[in-house]
Amino acid sequence: MKTSGYLDMDLLRFTTAGSVDDGKSTLIGRLLYDSKSIFEDQYEAIKATSEKRGEEYVNLALLTDGLRAEREQGITIDVAYRYFATPKRKFIIADTPGHIQYTRNMVTGASTANAAIILIDARKGVIEQTMRHTYIASLLRIPHVIVCINKMDLVEFKEDVFEKIKKAYEAFASKLEITDVHFLPISALKGDNVVDPSKNMNWYQGATLMYLLENLHIANDQNHSDARFPVQYVIRPMTSEHHDYRGYAGRIAGGVFKKGDAITVLPSGFTSKIKSIDVLEGQLDEAFSPMSVTLTLEDEIDISRGDMIVKTDNQPETTQDIELMICWLADKKLQVNGKYALKHASKDVRCVVKDIQYKINIHTLEKNEEDKSIGLNDIARITLRTTAPIAIDKYSQNRNTGSLILIDEATNVTVGAGMIV
Amino acid sequence: MKNYTLTHLKELESESIYVLRELAAQFEKPALLFSGGKDSIVCFHLARKAFAPAKIPFPLVHIDTGHNFEETIIFRDELAKKYGAALIVGSVQQSIDEGRAIEEKGFNASRNVLQTITLLETIEKYKFDALIGGARRDEEKARAKERFFSHRDEFGQWDPKNQRPELWNIFNGKKAVGEHFRVFPISNWTEMDVWQYILQEKIEIPSIYYTHERECFIRDGVIYAHAQVIPLKPNEKVEKMQVRFRTIGDMSCTGAVLSKANSLEEIVEEVAATRITERGSRIDDKRSDAAMEDRKKTGYF
Ligand SMILES: Nc1nc2c(ncn2[C@@H]2O[C@H](COP(=O)(O)OP(=O)(O)O)[C@@H](O)[C@H]2O)c(=O)[nH]1
Numbered sequence: 001m002k003t004s005g006y007l008d009m010d011l012l013r014f015t016t017a018g019s020v021d022d023g024k025s026t027l028i029g030r031l032l033y034d035s036k037s038i039f040e041d042q043y044e045a046i047k048a049t050s051e052k053r054g055e056e057y058v059n060l061a062l063l064t065d066g067l068r069a070e071r072e073q074g075i076t077i078d079v080a081y082r083y084f085a086t087p088k089r090k091f092i093i094a095d096t097p098g099h100i101q102y103t104r105n106m107v108t109g110a111s112t113a114n115a116a117i118i119l120i121d122a123r124k125g126v127i128e129q130t131m132r133h134t135y136i137a138s139l140l141r142i143p144h145v146i147v148c149i150n151k152m153d154l155v156e157f158k159e160d161v162f163e164k165i166k167k168a169y170e171a172f173a174s175k176l177e178i179t180d181v182h183f184l185p186i187s188a189l190k191g192d193n194v195v196d197p198s199k200n201m202n203w204y205q206g207a208t209l210m211y212l213l214e215n216l217h218i219a220n221d222q223n224h225s226d227a228r229f230p231v232q233y234v235i236r237p238m239t240s241e242h243h244d245y246r247g248y249a250g251r252i253a254g255g256v257f258k259k260g261d262a263i264t265v266l267p268s269g270f271t272s273k274i275k276s277i278d279v280l281e282g283q284l285d286e287a288f289s290p291m292s293v294t295l296t297l298e299d300e301i302d303i304s305r306g307d308m309i310v311k312t313d314n315q316p317e318t319t320q321d322i323e324l325m326i327c328w329l330a331d332k333k334l335q336v337n338g339k340y341a342l343k344h345a346s347k348d349v350r351c352v353v354k355d356i357q358y359k360i361n362i363h364t365l366e367k368n369e370e371d372k373s374i375g376l377n378d379i380a381r382i383t384l385r386t387t388a389p390i391a392i393d394k395y396s397q398n399r400n401t402g403s404l405i406l407i408d409e410a411t412n413v414t415v416g417a418g419m420i421v
Numbered sequence: 422m423k424n425y426t427l428t429h430l431k432e433l434e435s436e437s438i439y440v441l442r443e444l445a446a447q448f449e450k451p452a453l454l455f456s457g458g459k460d461s462i463v464c465f466h467l468a469r470k471a472f473a474p475a476k477i478p479f480p481l482v483h484i485d486t487g488h489n490f491e492e493t494i495i496f497r498d499e500l501a502k503k504y505g506a507a508l509i510v511g512s513v514q515q516s517i518d519e520g521r522a523i524e525e526k527g528f529n530a531s532r533n534v535l536q537t538i539t540l541l542e543t544i545e546k547y548k549f550d551a552l553i554g555g556a557r558r559d560e561e562k563a564r565a566k567e568r569f570f571s572h573r574d575e576f577g578q579w580d581p582k583n584q585r586p587e588l589w590n591i592f593n594g595k596k597a598v599g600e601h602f603r604v605f606p607i608s609n610w611t612e613m614d615v616w617q618y619i620l621q622e623k624i625e626i627p628s629i630y631y632t633h634e635r636e637c638f639i640r641d642g643v644i645y646a647h648a649q650v651i652p653l654k655p656n657e658k659v660e661k662m663q664v665r666f667r668t669i670g671d672m673s674c675t676g677a678v679l680s681k682a683n684s685l686e687e688i689v690e691e692v693a694a695t696r697i698t699e700r701g702s703r704i705d706d707k708r709s710d711a712a713m714e715d716r717k718k719t720g721y722f
Contacts, residue, residue, distance in 0.1 A: 011429040039695075064565075078584070080565040081558045083611045090429040092609055095565075104586060111588040219426045232442040237475035245474060251439040251590075256425065280473040288425040292438035292471070305446050329586050343591050346446070403589045412595035414585045 009085070012218055015094040015109040015142070017133035018119030023150045027119065027188035028082060028095060029060025034195035035210065037084035038063065064095055079109045088214045103362065103377035106133065107327045107417055110140035111403070114221050115213070117146045122155045122185075126168040128363055134169075135365050138176035139325060139379070139419065141399060143221045145173075146182045146212060153187040157200040177396070180216075184209055222289045223398045227255030228316065229309040230345035230401070235294055247278055247294035248303055253345060253400035254393070255311070257295070258286040262312040265303055266391035271312055272299040289400070306347035308391040308401075316391045316401060322351075322384045323421050324395075326374070330408065330415035334374035334382070340415070341407040345400065347390050350409075354383040381421070395419035430618050434467065437606040439590065440569050441471040441553070444604045445478050447594035448551040451604070452509070454540075455481040457493035458669040459626055460555030462500075463615055464606055466624050468553075469504065480507035482552070484540050486532040486671045487514040488650045493669055496627040511543035531673045544601060551594070551602040559611045569608055575599035616692050620685040629666050630688065632681050637662045643676040667692075 018024040032038050046062040053059075064082060082093040094109030096102070110116060116137040120130055137145050147169055155161045162185040173181060184193055185204055192198035195210040207215070235247040257263075261274045277284040278294040287293045295309060303309075310316060328334050335353060342351045358367040360379040367381075374380045395402030406416035427435065441464075444451050453468060455461045468477045483497060501508040513535050516522040521542065522535040544552065558564050568584055570592040585593055594602055607615070619626060636647040638657045645651055647659045651673050664677035665688075682688045 009429045010426055011432045078566045079586075081609070082565065083559045083609075085429075085611070085613065090611075090614070108586045108588055112590070219424055222425070224425050232439070233446045233472075235472060235475050239475075242474045247474075249442050249471070251435060251442075278473070280470040290432065290435055291427065292435040292442070294473070341595070343593065345591075346443075399589065403591065405588055405591045405593065407593055407595060412593070412597065414588070414593045417586070417588045 009088060009090055010218070011090050011092070012115065012213060012216060013092045013094065013113050014115040014117060014213070015096060015106070015113040016117045016119070017096060017106055017137070018150075019127070019129040020097075022119040022121045023188040024095070024119055025061030025064050026059075027117075027148065027150065027186075027194065028093060029063040030188050030191060030194050031093075031210065032063055032082065032084050033060055034191065035084045035086055079105050086210070086214055091213065103132075103136065103327060103379065104329045106136050107140060107329075110136055110142055111399075111417070113140075113142050114218050115144040115146060115216055116142045117148055117209075120147060120149050120165055120169075122149050122151045122161055122165065125165045126172070130169070131172055131365060132362055134173055134176060134178070135360075135362075138173075138178050139327075141177070141396060141419075143218070144180045144182070144216050145178050146184065146209070148188075148209065149183065149185050150188050152185045152192060152198075152201065153190050157185070157192075157198070159201070159203040162204075182206075182212055184212070223254040223400075224288060225255055226314055226316070226393065226398060227257050227261070227311040228253040228289075228345075228393070228398065228401050229257065229295065230347070231303055231305055231307045231309060232346045233305060234303065245296070246300070247296050248309065249292075249294045250309075250346065251292040252287055252289040254289050254398045255314075256286055256288040257293075257311070259283075263297070263309050264312045264315060265301060266308045266310060266315070267318045267389040268302070268307065270299075270301040270303075272297040272301060274298075306345075308345065308347075310391070316393045318389045318391045320386045320389050321354075322386065322390075322392060322404075322418075324382060324384065324404070324418040325421060326380055326382050326406070326419075327417045328374050328376060328378045328380070328415065329417060330413060331376050332408070332415070334378075334380070334416065336372070339409065341409050342384070342386060342404055343407065344390050344392065344404040349386045349388050349390060351384045351386045351406070354385050357381040357383070384418075392420050394421060396421075430614065430621060433607075433610055433614060434470070434618070436590075436609065437464075437467045438471040440592070440604065440606040440608075441468050443570075443592050443594070444551055444553060444606075445472070447592070448602065450547070450549050451479045451551040451553065452482045452547070452549045453477070453479055453553040454555070455483050455497065455508075456555070456669065457483070457489070457497045457627060458555070459615055459619060459630065460557065460607060462624060462626055463610075463618060464553060464555045465500065465504075465506075466622060467606060477504070477506055479553075480509050482509045482511065482543060482547075482549075484511045484536050484543065485513065486536060487512065488532055488648075488672045490627070490629055490646070490666075490669065490672060492627045492629045496625075500625075509543070509547065511539045513539045515539075516542060531671060533671055533674050536671075549601065550596070551604050553604045553606060555607055556605050557610050557612070557615075558608050567605060567608065569605055570594050571603040571605065572596065573601050573603060579603075613689075613692055616685070616689045620689055623685075627669060629669065632663055632665045632683050634661055635664055635677070636660070637664060637677060644678065646672055646675075646677060648672050 047058045050059045080095045096105040096109040166183045186193040193208045231248045232250040275296045275298045277287050356372045358369045393401040402420045404418040408415045516539045522538045568587045665680040682691045
């Protein structure tokens with residue numbers, strides 16, 4: 001990579017999903033290896049391990065092998081992050097394993113992803129887990145879904161196998177909120193259509209996986225229409241040079257802010273104008289999501305962490321009653337009338353669970369209004385009431401201001417991931 | 422419509438600043454663990470950006486093994502002075518002198534393991550409730566699952582099976598009395614990102630990252646700086662070599678690379694062409710495949 005090249009690279013975060021043995025580790029290993037993101041010493045280490053195990057080829061899946069306990073048990077148990085780059089893009093992979101804790105892990109990995117790779121074994125076709133993964137991708141509003149039909153070498157690279165799986169997938173995915181879907185026939189083991197075009201599937205004229213990842217259009221993945229600025233921290237230098245300086249530090253959670261914009265502070269409703277948008281190097285005329293900046297205002301008003309600065313002509317709802325989809329992350333069940341700590345953007349409040357409307361049957365994706373027992377890995381629609389009003393957007397409008405987490409007040413553990421509807 | 426996208430470096434920078442501000446808001450007594458290496462220097466630079474025009478609202482903490490490169494110590498002191506940052510030094514030598522740590526013996530003796538003792542003592546003494554580290558997830562297998570906000574129990578231990586899930590960018594820093602957190606703002610950066618950023622921002626780094634002539638010797642294929650703290654074996658020969666360091670740590674466990682890279686541009690090009698991980702030149706990780714994981718569990722960074 002030339003030093004001059006990196007200045008116009010951008011960043012794509014994606015997650016990978018597949019059931020055990022669909023070839024996920026092999027695929028990630030191949031992406032890392034073929035993009036030359038593997039160092040010689042890493043390669044030598046997995047080569048030695050492969051030989052020790054008596055495997056006939058270097059097992060690329062070993063590259064993404066995690067912690068010792070998992071190594072010993074031969075499984076992965078959590079979300080692991082991997083990195084590679086091409087001259088066009090830097091990539092962050094949230095690698096989530098497929099087994100019991102799956103929903104919790106995939107939701108975690110999906111929460112920050114621009115794209116999801118869903119693996120299907122060409123011999124098995126669309127199975128229950130494929131639907132589950134796709135449902136989670138749609139629930140978490142991952143903007144791009146790439147369905148990789150893997151192990152094409154084991155079905156003689158046949159086009160009709162690919163087409164049949166594609167049709168079956170489209171049939172159920174059309175009912176979900178997924179906008180941008182791509183289908184690719186690949187062999188992670190042999191490398192077909194991963195980085196290099198396959199010589200075995202002339203009938204496929206589309207992009208390779210790497211080309212697709214490099215060229216997905218991600219500029220619109222962020223919300224650039226509804227300006228939202230959760231205040232993280234108030235900067236008051238109190239030095240002689242900056243005697244009266246009072247800056248509101250935060251990361252723009254949506255939209256664009258410009259110097260001079262009329263703003264409202266929520267939940268108080270105070271109004272003012274943006275005096276300056278500051279960064280260490282100086283002042284900016286405008287700033288957009290996801291930039292971290294510091295705003296100063298024309299008027300001295302009382303603002304603290306947890307408040308949200310928005311443009312006066314475009315305000316979110318400020319409320320204490322919240323409807324949401326929740327993914328439960330803990331063994332201890334969700335309690336109706338239970339009280340939890342709630343974090344939303346930079347705001348901390350408490351809340352009480354008012355009602356559970358239904359639970360999603362993760363096998364059939366149907367709503368179950370009878371069974372209201374919400375435990376680990378369950379997904380449900382619920383209603384909360386908070387102790388103080390908070391400024392919210394729908395998750396479908398903004399993943400930053402539409403998401404929240406619930407925390408068990410006794411153990412301080414994060415127990416729920418919520419998406420506001 | 423305008424194209425509102427950021428470069429990968431800008432997006433990483435913004436994420437790290439966000440993490441640092443969350444830390445400052447959620448903890449009462451945080452500190453930045455500063456080793457003098459490039460990763461902690463980048464963290465320091467990001468902290469300046471996060472809180473400007475105010476000063477960084479937490480001190481730098483350096484755990485000094487007593488076997489550091491002199492250049493690193495000089496750099497550390499000048500940096501703290503230039504930006505008016507508070508500096509706290511925890512001394513491994515003192516832990517040894519006062520009998521709380523026992524020096525390893527033999528040719529491959531290292532004070533790296535002892536750092537953990539001094540670190541935990543320093544946390545205790547100053548009652549820090551969160552320590553910022555410059556660790557990156559790409560460095561090593563065991564780190565790939567590390568959180569931005571990493572919970573440690575009252576013994577400073579890390580339980581890889583019992584970490585809180587981290588969703589979106591909502592960080593849960595709630596804790597019981599006596600527990601603390603490690604916070605890793607540059608989790609998502611790779612070695613290449615760090616170097617590109619240093620180049621883009623023209624960040625000053627210690628001179629030993631650049632090529633220089635130094636008395637070195639070779640042991641088990643690793644180039645070591647010749648220094649009093651690393652006794653030579655009878656067959657080992659000291660030679661003048663043109664080297665630089667890719668990472669900076671304790672002298673007894675930091676290997677040099679032969680290099681002529683004399684500018685940041687040249688370093689970035691060299692890093693891009695190198696086929697060996699930077700930890701490949703760190704001896705402490707080679708002791709066993711799971712070495713890092715073991716040290717993390719007991720409170721090492
Ligand atoms: N023939 C063939 N085997 C594959 C392919 N991809 C993966 N495999 C094999 O399938 C098994 C499971 O792969 P792995 O990557 O460990 O699956 P994971 O559980 O999804 O991570 C291994 O034996 C792989 O070698 C492929 O494209 N073709």
